[in-house]
Amino acid sequence: MRTGNDTLTLLQRGWVFRLRLPENPVRTVIMLHGWTGDETSMEIFSRVLPQDSLILYPRAPLPARPSGFGWVEPLDEVWPPMHRFKSVCQNLVSRIDSLLNEMGLSPSHRWNIAGFSQGGAMGYALGFYFSDRLEKIAILSGYFPEPDSQQPPPDLSGLSFFIAHGSRDETVPSEQAIRGLTWVKRAGAQVRFCESPVGHRVSADCMKKFQEFITS
Secondary structure (H helix, E strand, C coil): CCCCCCEEEEEECCEEEEEECCCCCCEEEEEECCCCECCCCCHHHHCCCCCCEEEEEECCCEECCCCCEECCCCCCCCCCCHHHHHHHHHHHHHHHHHHHHHCCCCCCCCEEEEEECHHHHHHHHHHHHCHHHEEEEEEECCCCCCCCCCCCCCCCCCCEEEEEEECCCCCCCCHHHHHHHHHHHHCCCEEEEEEECCCCCCCHHHHHHHHHHHHC
């Protein structure tokens, strides 16, 4: 098996993954792209990660319009709620487990998540449904999928969140970041927040803080 700076593209039970495999990984980072993205879209964020990071880039399972892929079909909802992400989160975790096991890569440490836009919504959902499997979650220009009011709030005291958002973001308004920030704090998570006067992207300042968050 190749290691180092190589990036492999693999198929796992119908899902496509890119994978960067260092010789001695000390952390696992799952990079989740946004609506109309694919397994190559998160490369810009992984450039700031240390070379000893095992990085997985899954391709979302749904064809998106006008191109690319997505995690949850928006349908008539502006912001799909939490329960709509449950099934795709379960499928993603199952396939990552299978992929790592088949490659003999079953690290004892918990995973880290970095998600952009709809991938950020996936980050919140993974924290909601799989908090015991995760350590750090970075929400990059992401929106907050509202949980059902009937569901008890999770205990996120074992998680750390980093939320970065542009105050001029017209695609995902910054109020979505405030909703997510408020929710994770109430659930007991540690959280760092970075806001910059940019649009639907991550500023250089927030990118540096994202790097510090993952490596700390």
